Amino acid sequence: MANVNHPRRVTIREVAAQAGVSVQTVSRVVNGHPDVSEETRARVQEVITRLRYRPNGIARSLAAQSSQMLGVVASGFQLFGPAQLLTGIEQQATELGWHLMLQIVDPAKPNDYDRVTANLISQNVEGVIWAYPELTGERERAFHQQIQPHAPIVFLSMGPQPGSAVLNVDNRYGARLATEHLIARGYRHIGIITGPMALWSAQQRKLGWQDALASAKLPHRSRQVVEGDWSAASGDAGLMKLVAQFPQLDAVFASNDQMALGVLKAADRLGRRVPGDLGVVGFDDIPESAFFKPALTTVHHELMELGRLAVRELHRVIQAKREGKPATATSLVLQPWLVVRESA
Amino acid sequence: MANVNHPRRVTIREVAAQAGVSVQTVSRVVNGHPDVSEETRARVQEVITRLRYRPNGIARSLAAQSSQMLGVVASGFQLFGPAQLLTGIEQQATELGWHLMLQIVDPAKPNDYDRVTANLISQNVEGVIWAYPELTGERERAFHQQIQPHAPIVFLSMGPQPGSAVLNVDNRYGARLATEHLIARGYRHIGIITGPMALWSAQQRKLGWQDALASAKLPHRSRQVVEGDWSAASGDAGLMKLVAQFPQLDAVFASNDQMALGVLKAADRLGRRVPGDLGVVGFDDIPESAFFKPALTTVHHELMELGRLAVRELHRVIQAKREGKPATATSLVLQPWLVVRESA
DNA sequence: TAAAATCCCGATAGCGTTCACAGTTTTACC
DNA sequence: GGTAAAACTGTGAACGCTATCGGGATTTTA
Structure with a gap:
């Protein structure tokens, strides 16, 4: 049997x-x-x-001392951004013949970093893509130190990392575009609903919003700011909070499209017409955003392409290493653009 | 250097x-x-x-003749369903100490099945979760035959597979619930926008819609049916097509929430009030659906749980096999439920 | 006190490949 | 016809670990 x-x-x-x-x-x-x-x-x-x-791939890996494996550290596939990123990574990886070892880290578990690190090293990954956008500083450095001797790392959506490549969408610029668009349309009291402020991308988007207000000589006070968690629910709650603490509010930059949807919902409940009484701009350009009511003006960025680029960069560095050449990590920033629809 | x-x-x-x-x-x-x-x-x-x-995990795998690896065949992480499934799979797998080898198959490439099969076998996966919901029959059988001798398989969202476990959400029942709800609210001319009809789940949802209409002695003609592709755009286009070919239409069952969003958008453009002039029910209960305007009545199912169950089932079978016991594959069906909001 | 059991620990032989090297045969050229 | 080079093929030793077995030291049992 x-x-x-x-x-x-x-x-x-x-x-x-x-x-x-x-x-x-x-x-x-x-x-x-x-x-x-x-x-x-x-x-x-x-x-x-x-x-x-x-x-037998395992025997082959052992004998040839090459695992044909790339490690990917991510936060999950549920949000739009990470899902896009992973899609791009996966596509490019299989095109180049790499296998992927996906490691999801749970921010709630403090020693998940160690587990992930141990897994990556023990499986002999030849390169690592860090697509987990948190910047705790401390932990990252530890990770960096442990992994770096074994495999090159490419970081996504992070601040500068000495010695490693960092690929990014210019979140700050994108947010600036969004906010400037609101200003250009005549809105003057522009609030922001940010993402979780522990994330680099959320910080950058907030800075972009500030940039735009500052160069238009408009104030940006803390009562114009509410922190969300990327969910539509937090966007809805966010608008309620904003109008309470900043009554003259006439526009909102929501740091992603889901939260923008929540804002639209709350606005409807408050009897505020969009874009008449309230301007709204989102970020991400998720496929659904064109079907919101009103259709959402938002910032488009190419996350899938970013994922593909990450794999290519890693590939390049690994190849160079194999051939004994010194490989220099090259960082890169992708420019997003504004998609004007009806919400502002 | x-x-x-x-x-x-x-x-x-x-x-x-x-x-x-x-x-x-x-x-x-x-x-x-x-x-x-x-x-x-x-x-x-x-x-x-x-x-x-x-x-060194690779050396260990070779010596111990066990890879600690599960293969997962999926269509991607962009859609809500697959993303939920994969999240559940990933969580349960790491809890049980399994590594995952994720294989995304591209339906456009005809020999992607072979690539995936070869990868899974060569990496010595000890079990496979087939989370790719297409039913082409032919290809599946080939896959089944090749993998089965090496590793047990658990299928997700598929029709019955002799000799293997199949875990499912009762899509048919869910769709029936949705449609019956529309009927109960007094709608009588109920159209459907299906998913891609190559998919088992899409077929089942259509059958559920038929069931409900049949037992209410209402007709279900082909002009009441439009095939979508899960996207909001196809939902929008779908409603346009439906009203054209079936003017008396007074309600729509959209086979997922994204398409329902498209329907809402198109209805708005046509000047049809929801739920007054048009009832709409979706499927999936994505987090955003509560923030649609009007809030979407939809069918909730526990896809994440399904993913977790799949891993547990596989784990069970593999353990039994290791201990030499004969393992019987046990299939299972999860019941969805209706979430009533404002769109019907 | 001898026999048996128990506890520790090490030597040897793989796991299924690839690598480095050595060998053998064929081809090319003068 | 001889020699060098090319073309092809095989041998033995890794790769880093675990499984199996066996053996010495210690404890228990009768």
Whole structure:
């Protein structure tokens, strides 16, 4: 019974025996190395397909000292941003022949960082993409120190990291665009609902909002600011709080589209017409935002592309390392743009 | 230069040498085996932490003939359903100590199935979760045949699979609930916007809609049906098409919430009030749906829980197999429920 | 006190590949 | 025809760990 489900796996030795060649020759055929005659190659190939031989990737990794694996540290796939990022990463990785080891860290568990680090090292990842946008400083440095000797790291959506590449969307610029658009449309009392302020991207978006107000000589006081958590619910609650603490409010920059949706909902409940009584701009340009009522004006950025770039950058560095060349990490910033619709 | 970035990894041998014991003893300490005195255990442990030794997972997998790895085949993380599923899978997997090998298959590429299959086998996954909801029949069978000898499979959101467990949300029942609710509210000309009809879940939801209409002795003609692609855009276009081909339409069951949002948008443009002139019910209960205008009545299901269950089921089967016991695959269906809000 | 059991620990042999090197055969050229 | 180079193939030793077995030291049992 057990043997029915567990037929011994076909190994390279059996293929070699059947084909009447050495193990090494089979290896050469499998890996497409030269130095094997067409004739034997064909014979070996035939045996391989007949026996349905699949090289054992684990043994291969051990022998060749290369795992063909990239580690990805992320916060999950539920939010739009991370999901886009991971999609891009996954696509580019499989295109380049890398396997992915996905590590989701739970911010609630303080020693999750250690678990993740241990996993990455023990699985011999050859590179790491840090797509977890928190900046606690302390923990990151520890992570950095532990991983760096083993594998190069590319950071996404983070502040500058000495010695490593950081790829970013220019959140600050995007937020500035959004806010300037509100100003251009005549709004003067512009509040902001930020993301969780522990996140670099949320901080940057707030700074962009400040930039725009400052260069228009408009005030930005703390009562114009409410911190949200990216959810529509927090956007809704955020607007309620804003109008309470800042009654002259006539526009809101919501730091993502979900929160903007919440703002639209709350505005409706308050009897404030958008864009007439209240201007709203979001961030992300999620596919649904065009179908909000009114259609949401928002900031578009190419997160999927950012994910792809991260893999390519890592690939480049790893290749260079393999060839013994010194690899210089190159950071990069992608520019977002404004998508004007009806909400402002 | 190269050596600066590539400090030789600490191996078990070095630990053994430093601690003055055999390699085997270190192995025992690392794996928490008994039969090692407290004294030597402490000594070894000390060396381990001092040298920052991390066991090489790849070597371990090869020697122990167990990869600690589960394969997950999915369509991506962009849609709500898959993202929820994957979240649950990931959580439960790490709780149980499994690593995940995520394989995204691109429906556009016909031989992606082969690539995925080859990857899973070559990495020696000990179990597979098939979370890719397409039912092409042909391809699945091939996959099944190739993987099954190596590892047990659990299918998600699929029709019955002989010999394997299938975990499902009762989509048919959920859709029936939604449609019955519309009928109960007095709507009589109920259209449906389906998901891509190649998907089992989309088919089931359509059947549920039919069930409800049939038992209320209401007709369900093909002009009441439009096929969407889960996107808000297709929901918008879907309603336009429905009103054109079925003018008496007074309610719509949208097979997911995004499409429902599109329907709301199109209804607004057509000057149809919801729920007054048009009843709308969705499916999924995405967090945003409560903030649609009007708040969406929809069907709630526990996809995350389904993902967790899938891992547990696989775990159970694998454990049984390891202990030589025959494992019987147990399928399971989760019941969704209706969340009544304002759109019907 | 001898026999048996228990507790520790080490030596050896793999796991399924690839790598470095060595060997053998064929081809090329003068 | 001889020699050097190329083309092809095989051998043995890793890679870093665990499984298995066996053996010495210590304790328990009769």
